Amino acid sequence: MQLTPEEDANGQTYAGExxxxxxxAPPRKPCIAGALALASCSLLGQGVMAAESNDDQDWQxxxxxxxxxxxxxxVQAIEAIGTAKKTYADETVLDVKVLLDSLTGASAxxxxxxxxxxxxxxxxxxxxxxIAAGETPLDDTxxxxxxxxxxxxxxxxxxxxxxxxGLYGSKEFDYNAFGVNAGAERGFNKxxxxxxxxxxxxxxxxxxxxxxxxxxxxxxxxxxxxxEASFRRAFALTxxxxxxxxxxxxxxxxxxxxxxxxxxxxxNYGLSSVEGYLTDPYKFLSQVDAAGVxxxxxxxxxxxxxxxxxxxxxxxxxxxxxxxxVSYRYNRDDWRLSxxxxxxxxxxxxxxxxxxxxxxxxxxxxxxxxxxxxxxxDQALPEFASADYRIGELTTYTLGLKLGRRLxxxxxxxFRLEFYRQQPHNNGxxxxxGLQAYELFPSVRVISAQISYAx
Amino acid sequence: xxxxxxxxxIHGTGAKVxxxxxxTCLSGCAGLGVEPWExxxxxxxxxxxxxxxxxxAQDDHIYFSKEGSSGGRAxxxxxxxxx
Numbered sequence: 001m002q003l004t005p006e007e008d009a010n011g012q013t014y015a016g017e018x019x020x021x022x023x024x025a026p027p028r029k030p031c032i033a034g035a036l037a038l039a040s041c042s043l044l045g046q047g048v049m050a051a052e053s054n055d056d057q058d059w060q061x062x063x064x065x066x067x068x069x070x071x072x073x074x075v076q077a078i079e080a081i082g083t084a085k086k087t088y089a090d091e092t093v094l095d096v097k098v099l100l101d102s103l104t105g106a107s108a109x110x111x112x113x114x115x116x117x118x119x120x121x122x123x124x125x126x127x128x129x130x131i132a133a134g135e136t137p138l139d140d141t142x143x144x145x146x147x148x149x150x151x152x153x154x155x156x157x158x159x160x161x162x163x164x165x166g167l168y169g170s171k172e173f174d175y176n177a178f179g180v181n182a183g184a185e186r187g188f189n190k191x192x193x194x195x196x197x198x199x200x201x202x203x204x205x206x207x208x209x210x211x212x213x214x215x216x217x218x219x220x221x222x223x224x225x226x227x228e229a230s231f232r233r234a235f236a237l238t239x240x241x242x243x244x245x246x247x248x249x250x251x252x253x254x255x256x257x258x259x260x261x262x263x264x265x266x267x268n269y270g271l272s273s274v275e276g277y278l279t280d281p282y283k284f285l286s287q288v289d290a291a292g293v294x295x296x297x298x299x300x301x302x303x304x305x306x307x308x309x310x311x312x313x314x315x316x317x318x319x320x321x322x323x324x325x326v327s328y329r330y331n332r333d334d335w336r337l338s339x340x341x342x343x344x345x346x347x348x349x350x351x352x353x354x355x356x357x358x359x360x361x362x363x364x365x366x367x368x369x370x371x372x373x374x375x376x377x378d379q380a381l382p383e384f385a386s387a388d389y390r391i392g393e394l395t396t397y398t399l400g401l402k403l404g405r406r407l408x409x410x411x412x413x414x415f416r417l418e419f420y421r422q423q424p425h426n427n428g429x430x431x432x433x434g435l436q437a438y439e440l441f442p443s444v445r446v447i448s449a450q451i452s453y454a455x
Numbered sequence: 456x457x458x459x460x461x462x463x464x465i466h467g468t469g470a471k472v473x474x475x476x477x478x479t480c481l482s483g484c485a486g487l488g489v490e491p492w493e494x495x496x497x498x499x500x501x502x503x504x505x506x507x508x509x510x511x512a513q514d515d516h517i518y519f520s521k522e523g524s525s526g527g528r529a530x531x532x533x534x535x536x537x538x
Contacts, residue, residue: 063509069517081509146535160483166536175536192488202533248533250526256504258488262496266504272531312527316504318496331524339524347501389524402510416510423522448517452509 057087059387062095065452072445075105077144091156099148106138110283110387112374113137113423113438114294121219123282124210125235128222136442139282161186168202177204183252196254204246209284211239215301216381219284238299246276262318270310278302285387289376292434295377300386302370322348322355330363336389338364343398352406359400359418367392367427373440374429389441393425412454420446 012298016048030140062083069077079101086094105125109120109130118131120142131137161184168179206212222231254268279302287296314327324346332338340363347357368391400418407413424441431440464474489497500506514515519525 057478065509065513067513079513081513144536169507170534177534179532179534181530189488190491198530198534204533204536206536246533248531250530250532252526252530258497260487261489261493263495264502268527270526270531272526274533307529308524308525308526308531310524310531314528316502318499318502323499323501325530329524331525331527333524337523339522339526341527359461363518363522363524368523390521393466394522396518396522420517420521444521450510450513 002064004329045223056089057280059084059086061455063452063454065450067448069448070446071105072139073106074444075103075107077103078099093154095152095154097148097150097152099150100146103144104143106140107142107282108389109137109139110300111137111286111294111297112288112387112435112440114286115434115437118294118303119221120297121221121235122210123208125232128181134438136201136439138408138432144260145174150281156292156319166200174207175204175206175208177202179203192258194254194256196252196256198250198252198254200248200250200252202248202250204276205243206246206277210235210281212244212277212279212281213284214238214240215279216298216385218287218301219297244277246274246278249273259315264316266312266314266316268310270308270311270312272306272308272310274306276304278306280306280386280388283386283388285372285375285385287377288432288435289377290432292432293434298375298381300388301384302386303335303384306333307336308316324345335391335412336369337365337367354406355404357402358401359398359402361396361398361400363394363396364396371427372429373426376432387421389424390439393427395423395425397421397423410454414452414454416446416448416450416452418446418450420448422446 011259048145062085064082065080067077069075069079069080079099081097081099083095083097085096088094110122111118113131113136115136116133118137119128120137120139121128121129123139126329129140147167148170150166150168152164154164155162162181163184166181168177168181170177179200179202180198181198183196185194185196187194214237220231220234220238228236249272251271252268253270254266257265257267259265279300281299283300284297285300286294286436287298288294311330312327314325315330316325317323324344326344329343330339331341341361342363343359343361345357345359347355349355368386368442370381370382370386371388371392372385373392374388375381375385398418398420400416402413402414402416404412422444424443426441494524496502505511513527516537518537519532520535525531
């Protein structure tokens with residue numbers, strides 16, 4: 001039997017492994033003789049592999065990536081990721097991943113622009129910062145470095161059941177997280193149908209700089225008459241302690257179905273229950289009078305539990321010259337925040353070893369029930385309130401382009417450039433006259449660039 | 456409290472979705488699919504659901520930190536102070 005350039009010894013076709021300039025093989029009609037030959041090759045191949053896998057294998061590097069993320073005038077980040085794996089004699093595979101990212105820049109505090117300069121106390125209580133008239137208040141003290149380590153054990157794929165167990169740890173300046181996850185999947189119907197069930201638990205500890213603000217307490221601002229001691233006493237009255245925690249339990253059920261020789265479907269349902277401190281300790285709201293003038297800034301307060309549902313549907317299709325996937329996701333939770341996401345990746349092989357890939361994504365969410373762009377002085381304070389635009393009405397768009405080149409063996413070098421735009425919207429709140437001249441729901445534009453290498 | 460909320464969710468929307476998935480699988484999926492020797496296209500590396508999982512994980516992390524919803528393709532997750 002003569003294999004086409006795209007086939008390996010197991011008869012599998014790997015896009016991108018063919019010779020430069022050679023298109024992928026067109027669909028072939030089923031051939032019993034060919035199929036038997038392929039099956040023989042496959043069995044022989046497995047025998048060789050089994051004979052070779054009596055010993056533990058050395059660690060192998062799998063992927064490495066470096067990414068830059070930059071918001072226009074706001075957060076900038078650099079992230080490096082590396083993954084490696086080790087295959088043991090019993091075919092158990094251990095995957096490890098190391099991630100390091102560094103963030104700096106400014107993020108929206110939640111306050112609204114004003115006709116005069118505004119001054120805010122820093123989260124630590126050490127010093128203050130000012131925002132010019134008409135500008136969106138951004139807290140420029142945002143900086144952090146995060147180290148994340150994760151490991152995942154998976155059982156041999158040859159058994160009917162495939163199981164995995166994962167551990168996760170992450171450390172930041174003011175946030176530590178520990179997690180464990182497990183999953184099992186099994187194929188049915190000649191492996192055309194796969195069912196998956198998994199669970200994950202994460203325990204996060206927050207240690208906000210300056211302590212946790214008392215819910216909806218008014219920010220203390222230094223005055224000329226304040227001594228350091230008197231300011232500290234007043235600041236301490238707005239705090240209710242140091243660290244707190246957040247517990248997340250996730251359940252995920254999935255179904256993957258092969259529809260035909262080129263087309264498969266994936267459907268997932270996810271349930272996520274989060275309990276603990278869910279407030280953002282660095283966000284606050286402007287409390288404005290009827291004319292829109294800020295009279296106070298109050299620290300936000302969110303409920304201490306959240307139950308989220310997600311429904312995810314994706315189809316993936318093998319084309320002669322590439323691959324395309326289209327997915328739809330619906331999310332809703334008991335904060336009454338719901339969202340729709342449409343996403344697609346389309347890959348086209350210019351040659352056997354060079355491809356381009358287009359990434360499109362559209363996301364639209366409704367506001368959480370306690371989202372308010374500001375508070376009013378003539379109304380009683382609600383129990384919960386947040387002006388964080390990320391839980392307000394929001395539309396986002398992603399346009400991405402990736403270029404990849406297959407090198408010798410399975411090695412691959414790829415470069416990815418993505419444009420991401422967030423456009424917050426008013427959730428129907430009446431705007432006081434004094435605020436109407438300002439950009440209250442500014443868009444955020446992001447560029448990210450990534451270079452990755454598969455070993 | 457959490458147990459009650461989760462139980463309520465599982466017995467409500469969750470139970471319906473699970474029932475729908477299983478029903479779809481048992482009734483409709485049995486007639487779908489291909490024979491083992493027809494898997495040449497499906498066995499392509501770029502057809503794996505976890506192909507480009509590094510990219511997908513990085514994207515999910517960005518969206519997790521910048522939007523109000525998360526999860527779907529994978530666990531919704533905690534584990535980061537970015538949200």
